[in-house]
Amino acid sequence: MILHISPQRIAAAAYESMHGAKSDAALEKVSLNYGSADHYFEKTRLEPGNQGSKKAFTYFVLGASKFIYASAVRLAIINAVATMSASADVLAMASLEVDLGGIEEGQVVTVKWRGKPVFIKHRTAAQIEESEGVPLSAMKDPQEDSARVQDSKWLVVMGICTHLGCVPIANAGDYHGWYCPCHGSHYDGSGRIRKGPAPLNLEIPPYTFTDDGKIIVG
Numbered sequence: 001m002i003l004h005i006s007p008q009r010i011a012a013a014a015y016e017s018m019h020g021a022k023s024d025a026a027l028e029k030v031s032l033n034y035g036s037a038d039h040y041f042e043k044t045r046l047e048p049g050n051q052g053s054k055k056a057f058t059y060f061v062l063g064a065s066k067f068i069y070a071s072a073v074r075l076a077i078i079n080a081v082a083t084m085s086a087s088a089d090v091l092a093m094a095s096l097e098v099d100l101g102g103i104e105e106g107q108v109v110t111v112k113w114r115g116k117p118v119f120i121k122h123r124t125a126a127q128i129e130e131s132e133g134v135p136l137s138a139m140k141d142p143q144e145d146s147a148r149v150q151d152s153k154w155l156v157v158m159g160i161c162t163h164l165g166c167v168p169i170a171n172a173g174d175y176h177g178w179y180c181p182c183h184g185s186h187y188d189g190s191g192r193i194r195k196g197p198a199p200l201n202l203e204i205p206p207y208t209f210t211d212d213g214k215i216i217v218g
């Protein structure tokens, strides 16, 4: 069982123990002297004021702080995504557009893609026939010509020797393709290694033809 004793009673009991007065007289004395046992609280406490406006202010502060926090998080995410996506100059380097209109039959042009040479060869009918007629048994790195071209008139290969990375010379060598003078590797008209220390055919880069007679490398 919980007994409730008022503050006045407690103050009166204290007064009684100090001054030897009876309980009722002590209670009357306390009430007369102080009005209430916690009279300072009565005098000094602040008025409750308008609770509605305080709530509105609290909600405003909380809402504003959460909005600022959400904006900061959004900005951080945007910056992170922006740093991961390639810039315009990087995208420009990633692909290369070449107009095929100015390349004569039998001609080989060298273009630069991602800092490396790429050979684009406009093959004649005789060169196509020669490349398609080579038996796979005659090759170090056997590969059909049809597997190396999208359009048999055009051969697109990286201009980097697969031995140690020299740039081979076009329309040269024993097989009328490319010749690497560094250590004597011979490639045929399809860019396949036929003789010398190079172990692999010239690499084919990714490329696509456009409808307006161009090629996009990359």
Ligand code: FES
Pocket: 161, 162, 163, 164, 165, 166, 180, 181, 182, 183, 184, 185, 196, 197, 198
């Ligand atoms: S780098 Fe081409 S043959 Fe050695």
